Amino acid sequence: MRASVLSDWLAQRLDRGNGQPVYRQLHRLLQQAILSRELPAGSKVPSSRLLAAELGIARNTVTQVYEQLALEGYVTSATGRGTFVADSAPDEIVGAPDAATAVAAPLAASIPDATPLPAARALSARGARLLSGAGVSKRQWGAFMPGVPDVTRFPARVWSRLHNKYWRRMRPDLLTYAPGGGLPLLRHALAEYLRTSRSVRCTPEQIVITTGIHQSVDLAVRLLSDPGDVIWTEDPCYWGVRSVLHVSGLQSRPIAVDEEGINPSPDDLAQPPKLMLVTPSHQYPLGMVMSLARRRMLLEYARQHQCWIIEDDYDSEFRYGSRPLASLQGLDTAGQVIYVGSFGKTLFPGLRIGYLVVPEALAESFAMASAELYREGQLLQQAVLAEFIAEGHFTSHIRRMRTLYGQRRQALLDAAGRRYGSEMPAVGGDAGLHLVMQLPHDADDRAVANAALERNIIVRPLSGYYAEPASAPSGLLIGYACVPDEEIAPAFDTLADAIDSTLVQFA
Ligand SMILES: Cc1ncc(COP(=O)(O)O)c(C=O)c1O
Structure with missing residues (x-):
């Protein structure tokens, strides 16, 4: 692309009304032009004075953009000769963007700020495997987050x-x-x-x-x-x-x-x-x-x-x-x-x-x-x-927390008993920070956990802990340690509403 064509192309795309600073728009547009090779390696870019005049913007803005592009390795400046597109753009060196697509992409097409890579291509096989089984919860605090102690008592x-x-x-x-x-x-x-x-x-x-x-x-x-x-x-x-x-x-x-x-x-x-x-x-x-x-x-x-x-x-x-x-x-x-x-x-x-x-x-x-x-x-x-x-603070903290969590565990068992009697047995409550409430075998525990989350209650579906979730027993991990005593019964009622409505839906 010749310098005069570049100025026209930039002029068509700079949008003074979109709220983005001109500096940022110009920087991004020039990056795109270089990455797509519309501005090929070695080509000269217009002088800052000329480009500023043709775009009707401050020369200082263009100078700053050129300096930034030079810092990022997109262009090089030769004193007295001007500014040139570098031999290889920095993102090609690290291999990040899809160079082949960039070559083929017409400059006129609008390219978003950072072109996201298709995940399957960007990740290694083991990276993809890791993420496909990822279990970390976005929320780490609140009733009934399993595995979390009462950090407010620290x-x-x-x-x-x-x-x-x-x-x-x-x-x-x-x-x-x-x-x-x-x-x-x-x-x-x-x-x-x-x-x-x-x-x-x-x-x-x-x-x-x-x-x-x-x-x-x-x-x-x-x-x-x-x-x-x-x-x-x-x-x-x-x-x-x-x-x-x-x-x-x-x-x-x-x-x-x-x-x-x-x-x-x-x-x-x-x-x-x-x-x-x-x-x-x-x-x-x-x-x-x-x-x-x-x-x-x-x-x-x-x-x-x-x-x-x-x-x-x-x-x-x-x-x-x-x-x-x-x-x-x-x-x-x-x-x-x-x-x-x-x-x-x-x-x-x-x-x-x-x-x-x-x-x-x-x-x-x-x-x-x-x-x-x-x-x-x-x-x-x-x-x-x-x-x-x-x-001695460690052992006395454990002692205090053991008593506290023991009470909370009992409060949870009581709340579950009041609502369900022996209909939904709980297991694993002799120790730890959570118990497992068993659901009917064919119940979709993920759907129940999602319904609970919609009501602001965090529980984890038991089936997700098995190698084959589809054939796994159905249940919920309910953490009680981090829930204040007085919140346990009302939070359990909310959870039970989520359970009941989901089970009815799928019955
Ligand atoms: C069985 C088990 N092992 C390990 C951990 C995590 O331990 P850490 O936080 O020290 O990595 C957890 C957390 O819930 C757990 O349940």
């Missing part, structure tokens, strides 16, 4: 006192990257806590601090398996770790659960996996406890076949009516268990601090790998947490 004053203390002391070593494995002070405090409260057998050196269970599983899977290896997962299981596994290149084999936990069939047992991922203290999401017999069987099987067991101990602190159960790791004598835990439920999810406990022989490799892969930090936060634990 002892913020104590925390901020400790935080301020560390900021006042200004220790540079807490503001740098973390040494592999996390802050030694926190690893010591945690080792003590895990030994006494969870029967985990470990030294501080076996602990690696992470940003939570997601990252712990990611690290364990990367270090202990190769793409194509098989991992057993419980069916149903937590969608979040399933997502981590989706991008790991592992093949997940869903294993059924019964009232004693994961229950591999003879066929499953005939094909030992590289790894298995289990929730022995509180099966997620159904809530049963893995029996001692099943624990022994799994440990023995893992020892014989050299498999790793990842024990996800995400919320075992909250057990109502009986003491929290000892960990599987504590029974392991062969060093086959990788124990993962989190402060997401005991303190608050946004803290993003969790931990792995790995067998002694792997401790150094895990610590080094986590620093290599994730370049960890957050040491000041870790120092605050270590002191929070050492001063």
Whole structure:
């Protein structure tokens, strides 16, 4: 396109009445012209004086646009010779836009600000797989959000006192990257806590601090398996770790659960996996406890076949009516268990601090790998947490929350009983932060969850936690921990209206 043609083309498209600054419009139009190769590489653009005069705009505007395009790599300026289109536009270098379409696209066609790429083309196969199974909720707070503790009860004053203390002391070593494995002070405090409260057998050196269970599983899977290896997962299981596994290149084999936990069939047992991922203290999401017999069987099987067991101990602190159960790791004598835990439920999810406990022989490799892969930090936060634990605030917070959540759980069971009697039984309520209400087998639990959301109530459909949702049992995960006591009964009534109206609709 010759310079004079360009001026005409620009003049036709600049729209002074559309509310967008002329500077931005001109910048975008010139970018389009370059990307579509209507302004080919090496061609000269009109001088700023000429273009400004022909468009009737300030020269300064054109100069600024040329400067911006030069910064972005679209044009280059040669002193005394003028401004030229660069050899390759920056987006072609990074491969973002569809260059072939851009060449063919007539300049006259209107191109939106940023041409969105068809998702199937932009994403890798594993990226597409991850997103097709994505389960994260846009809302993370409110009745009956499962898995979320009552963050409003967090002892913020104590925390901020400790935080301020560390900021006042200004220790540079807490503001740098973390040494592999996390802050030694926190690893010591945690080792003590895990030994006494969870029967985990470990030294501080076996602990690696992470940003939570997601990252712990990611690290364990990367270090202990190769793409194509098989991992057993419980069916149903937590969608979040399933997502981590989706991008790991592992093949997940869903294993059924019964009232004693994961229950591999003879066929499953005939094909030992590289790894298995289990929730022995509180099966997620159904809530049963893995029996001692099943624990022994799994440990023995893992020892014989050299498999790793990842024990996800995400919320075992909250057990109502009986003491929290000892960990599987504590029974392991062969060093086959990788124990993962989190402060997401005991303190608050946004803290993003969790931990792995790995067998002694792997401790150094895990610590080094986590620093290599994730370049960890957050040491000041870790120092605050270590002191929070050492001063006893952690255990007293858990104790208080256990009582509170126990009352809320009862309030929810009462509300459900009043409305449905034994018609819709609830399971998994002995521990944790949610229970599962079973719906008639052919009920569409997704439709119920959507109907509830329209009434501002968040619940999760149980079928979504199964490998085959279409043939899965129907139910709802109902979180009670974050709902104030007095809101539980009215919120349940609203939920029940959503359930009833959906079930009637599909009856
Ligand atoms: C079974 C299970 N594992 C792990 C997590 C997440 O842990 P984190 O927040 O530490 O990544 C959750 C959260 O709901 C969960 O239910």
